[in-house]
Amino acid sequence: MPVITYREALRAAMSEEIERDPNVVLMGEEVAQFNGAYKISEGMLAKYGPKRIVDTPISEAGFIGMGVGAAMLGLRPVMELMFFSFYSVAFDQIFNNAANIRYMSGGLINCPIVIRGPANGGTNVGATHSHTPESIAAYHPGIKVVVPSNAYDAKGLMKSAIRDNDPVMFLENTILYGEACEVPDGEYLVPLGKASVMREGTDISIIGHGRSIQLALKAADLLKQKHNINAEVVDLRSIRPLDVETILNSVKKTSRCLYVEESKPFCSVGAMVACLISDQAFDYLDAPVKRLTSIDAPAIYSPPLEKLQLPSVERIYQAALDTLK
Amino acid sequence: MLFKPQVSLVFDEVTLNNGIFASNYYFKLKAFPVTKKPSSTKKPEVTNLGYDARQAPINIKLGQDEKIALYRDMVRIRRFEERCLRSYQQGKIGGFLHLYIGQESIAVGCASVMGKDDHIITAYRDHGHALAVGMGMNEMMAENYGKITGCSKGKGGSMHYFDPSRNFWGGHGIVGGQIPLGTGLAYALKYKGLKGACMAFMGDGSVNQGAVHESYNLAALWSLPVVFIIENNGYSMGTSQERSSAGPSLAQRAEGYGMNWAIIEDGHDVLAVRDKVGQALKLAHDKSLPSVLEIRTYRYRGHSVADPDTTYRDKAEIEAYKSTKDPLSVFQLSLLAEQTLTDELIQKIDESARAEAETSAQFADASPYPSIEDIKKDVYWEIDNPADRKSVGALFFD
Structure with missing residues (x-):
């Protein structure tokens, strides 16, 4: 291909x-x-x-x-x-x-x-x-x-x-x-509203969207290497429509959820997903749903600082460990 | 003649002319804030002496029935809106009610020169345009009442009428926000190689919105078949033109974009509107050229019915306009003089319009409200067409 x-x-x-x-x-x-x-x-x-x-x-x-x-x-x-x-x-x-x-x-x-x-x-x-x-x-x-x-x-x-x-x-x-x-040549469609399980796991669901998914996959590798933690990585792909079913199925399986996104925390997609999980899968949770976002300020220019403001493999890795404590 | 400037560009005495400007316009800037009422002495002079709209080619061929139809449509708009006002005062209509009373000649004149391939879009003072393009009073009144039988199923209200089957694209609530859409309709016509043009209406308050200027630029840049029509009733809500808009005239701003423009000073005259809008429309049809028309008019009621209408103009001003330039009276007198209308027919038209409006109020009253299930309908095409839905997942949330 x-x-x-x-x-x-x-x-x-x-x-x-x-x-x-x-x-x-x-x-x-x-x-x-x-x-x-x-x-x-x-x-x-x-x-x-x-x-x-x-x-x-x-x-x-x-x-x-x-x-x-x-x-x-x-x-x-x-x-x-x-x-x-x-x-x-x-x-x-x-x-x-x-x-x-x-x-x-x-x-x-x-x-x-x-x-x-x-x-x-x-x-x-x-x-x-x-x-x-x-x-x-x-x-x-x-x-x-x-x-x-x-x-x-x-x-x-x-x-x-x-x-x-x-x-x-x-x-x-x-x-x-x-x-x-x-990527195949020619015609294929990905329907809106269908999340993609990028990596299967049993210990924690790292759910997110956009480039954060690429970082989350690397963080999942680290979690496996260093702690033998099997993280499931779910890429929502589409925010609205939203694949609520895949989110809930993953959380029900792993009982822990970290939502990763580049947005700011207030009223973010992760906030909505955390709310849905709390409404519909509360009894399955072993820990509060955790979110990892950009640090809550306008995007800083300073190149080394901007790296720190955004989600990174290291920040996701740490946040996942926190969720698993 | 139309697209040569009809105003003579004589302004305040030149106070600054050291030869650096390429333009011919020099202004003495007004002191700020401008608190005075608008003075009529500074209006551009209109040089249309001897012009008789009745003799214009587009009007001279009008038959008696067609003239009566123009008159009837204006009467229908006025009676409908008077009935709306009563319903509003009875508490049957919520929110805002922006009445068009005083401006009927514009919607009727413009709609009467529309061909079947032409399109129209306007702002929230939309009752007149809707009736003029053939929408029914029942569906309009029911929309005002928030009933399911309304033209937008009670979801849009008075400001948001639509009827794409009559090429009527709304009914838009944000001042000037519809002008890019009208430009887009014209773009689509040109893209598809369809005949027709778009008449995009706005009030004088719109001309200071950025989206309007961006639309002017796009329309001129790509020579789109659109006629921008400014219905200048003198007040953007309660702020007079003098207190809100710089420059000698609103239409003249088109010059900055290399567009044709004209001022129709006698906007109360339905035949003058037909003549000049007809010419602009022809320019759009034949050469795909945009233009800006400023039609001078006047509204008798407040910006909306909730507007107390006492802070920014005198009753005498309203009465003066009504007594000399009422679009219905002026046309009625003219048709009486040429014996197209008779007193008997006038009365018949009036009674019929009143009855039609009354029936619409009864229809609206008797109609059901939308159900709670209707709230989530017409949001997404896919939800309303489940058999053809391609996406999956949740589109609504609790």
Whole structure:
């Protein structure tokens, strides 16, 4: 099976969907002539032309809102945010218009839009460019949220997101863009809302999403090597819809849970998952659900300090040991 | 003629001109804060002397029945809204009620020049546009009452009417937030190679929102078939144009984007609206060019019914407009003079509109509310179409 990067997987997904459906259009800042700020869309302008691959001005409220309007009339726009952090500039268009249009029209209007881009810290770009708004997005009924942690999922989830009739926020990660794994050629879909058990274990469930999963897998190796602890690692892949069943099954098996994510702790996805576990699997728990997030402050610029602020293999390893005490 | 500026650009005396500016406009900045009521002397001069909307090609071909239909639609909007007001005062309508009374000529004039391929989107003062495009009073009143028989099943309310079957895309609550959507509708039309254009309506309060300017830029940059229509009733809620918007006119801001623009000073005249909006629409149809129209108008009621409407304007101002420029009266007199209307027919139209509005109130009253199960419907397409659902997992949470 070919080994391709997360970046190439996203490009393959968007290309296949552009070829499959004439209503799919990729828009965003620098996606066409510049070949993408992070080169996700490299070569796509040359291949598909300026009608399908569209450079927008730096005008997030305008072009995201325009995409929402175009989706209402049947296009399937894939809108790239150069950094997902810029979603805040288009907040009204996303959360008042895209999220609510179906509801407020009594189900008469759909909004099949994908809003995608990298949502992560760890690259020393400071607080304005390092937001991880998955819990903010998922807070809004009407919106779907996916956060792929690897190339295989990135492709399969992107294809599902583009075909979805509801608005999907697709949160990528610049640090993962160059990470590769085996990805089949051609058509396959990963359904939204299906978690993936990345590593089976019996002693503790390390659940999370996004790049934290890659760190959690390394932490699980350490736990095994140093303490013979068998950690199960569950990648949610999709925040809304959420695979509650897989979460509960894992926790019922291991009786302990550590939730790992790059977001800040207040109202994070982990907070929601901890609440669900407490509601529905309380009697199975041998310890409180623990969470590991970024340290609760705006993203710090200072490169060595930013490393400490974010989840790391070492922090996850320690947090897991704490949960097992 | 339309898209040559219709205002003569004469402003305050030039106080600063050392030759550094490329523009021809020099302003004496107003002292801040601006507390005075707007003065009429600073309005741009309108040079439409001798213009007679009745003689415009789009109007001259109107048959008697078509003229009567225009009049009837305006009357229907007014009677519907008066009935809404009563229902609101009776406590049957919740939240806000933004009445369009005084502005009827715009929605009716614009809708009457819409072709079947044209689309329309507006803000929260949407009753007039909805009726003008053919939505029914029953579904509208029921929506106001929060009933399941409402056009949005009671989920949107007065500010959020929709009817995509009539190319009516709402009904939007956030000032200016609908303008990117309207731009997107035009984008989709052009992308798909469809005929038609989008008329994107906003109030004068919208023009200071960033999303509106971003939309102007996109529409001009990609020559999208959209007509931005500013219904300038003089007040963004309780703040007059003079106290909220810089520059000589709202429409003229289009120049910064290289867009055509015009001011329709006589927005109370349904035929003038038809003529000028028709030309802008034709430009969008024929050449896929956007434009900005500012239509001067006036609302008789407060921003919403809850607005006391006494802090920012005098009753005399309202009465002065009503007595000289009421869209219904002006058109009625004109049609009487040309014997298209008779007193008898006027009365018949009025009674019929009142009866229709009354029936809608009864319909709304008699309709059931949505059920508690309905709260979670129409959130996700996939939940409402379970047979076609591709995703798994929980979409709702307790």
